[in-house]
Amino acid sequence: MNDTVNASDSEAPEAPVASAPGEAAAAAPTPAAERRPARRGGRNRRKGAEGGAAPAGAPGEPAAPTGGGRRTHPALEQLAALYPRLFGAQFLPLKRGIFQDLLDAHAGVFERDALKVALGIHTRSTRYLQVVAEGRPRHDLQGRPVEAMAPEHVHHALLEVFRRRKPREGEDPVAKLRRRIAQAFEASGLDRAGYDALVRGRDEQANALLDEALAEVAERDAKAEALLRAFEASGSADVAPFADMYGMDARAVERSLQRARQLRRAAEARAQAPAADAAAELAVEAGSEAVDRGATPSA
Structure with a gap:
């Protein structure tokens, strides 16, 4: 790539990285030799003017095709x-x-x-x-x-x-990329360890940026979880007065509460997964024992 x-x-x-030779010649100033009026005589000169190829960048000549065109x-x-x-x-x-x-x-x-x-x-x-x-x-x-x-x-x-x-003028591309990585992590629904295991590569700079993005998300998630606990403790059913009480934007509070609830559901699902796996293993073992005894395991 x-x-x-x-x-x-x-x-x-x-926009090609480097100009093609024809472009460079077209952009260059006309050499002094070409600016001088042609002297009389000179069979080769006349042949070049009438029948030879025009020099690259000659006035009035169409630009030669370059590698920068759309292909x-x-x-x-x-x-x-x-x-x-x-x-x-x-x-x-x-x-x-x-x-x-x-x-x-x-x-x-x-x-x-x-x-x-x-x-x-x-x-x-x-x-x-x-x-x-x-x-x-x-x-x-x-x-x-x-x-x-x-x-x-x-x-x-x-x-x-x-x-x-x-990057555009005045833009910080590293900060923007870090935000995009953080957003991608949040959208993945994975926990930090699971996401890290999937995306971490060999590029140390990229890995450092990943660490920064994940740390920012962890800090933001901790605040969101604390906000959810405070909201639940307040007994309020409406976000707007709760946000107003803390001098916060109601939409930002709603986003934080949604994120905290998402994290809570994910944690509960992870906690239930080992129990479900253990139950499945026990069922398999029970069926195997029944078969060994010559009995038919129940459906």
């Missing part, structure tokens, strides 16, 4: 025509196995290797990574959401999008 951050789609970067793989053009909801102006994350689905749905239409290359270009594009980083679900060929995006895919897409991204 070596596209520049402004590489907006599957075709090509909008579209032919198979991607076909896909955009067939599936505009997936490959058109707006992208959607693709389900795993979409490659085989396309081959099966369009036998003889797509050459296998060409389709593989086209999908690689598409899924490495910044525009595609942006929708993955937003945590949108994966979609099938009919445009139906069929699978949640894995937290680790969201996280790594976020890192890559921000790596490519050119």
Whole structure:
């Protein structure tokens, strides 16, 4: 994924990192030798002026095509025509196995290797990574959401999008990325240990940023849980007067209470899971013992 951050789609970067030779020549000032009026005579000079190739950047000549133009793989053009909801102006994350689905749905239409290359270009594009980083679900060929995006895919897409991204003037991209990581963690529904185990990689800078984001969420969650306890202890059924009593914004309080309730439900589910697993194991053991004794285990 070596596209520049402004590489907006599957075709090509909008702003190439380096200019092509033709562009450099067009941008350069005209050499003094070219500014001098041509002297009479000089067969080679006259031939160059009449029949030879014009120098790069000559006035009135169209610019030569460069690598910065938009390029579209032919198979991607076909896909955009067939599936505009997936490959058109707006992208959607693709389900795993979409490659085989396309081959099966369009036998003889797509050459296998060409389709593989086209999908690689598409899924490495910044525009595609942006929708993955937003945590949108994966979609099938009919445009139906069929699978949640894995937290680790969201996280790594976020890192890559921000790596490519050119920050705006006065913007702190690190702080913004840290906030996005925190939001992705909260949306995952996982606890800190589970999320960390999925997304932590080998990049030490990225891991340090992950640690900072998780620490911020932990601090915020602790405040939210304390706020929920205070709200429940107040006996109030309405958030607005409770928030007003503490001089807080009612909408912010409501968000914090929702987050605290979500954390409480997740903790209760984790606490119940071992008990359910233990009960299942006991049932299996009881059934095995009954079979060993020659009895039929109850349904």
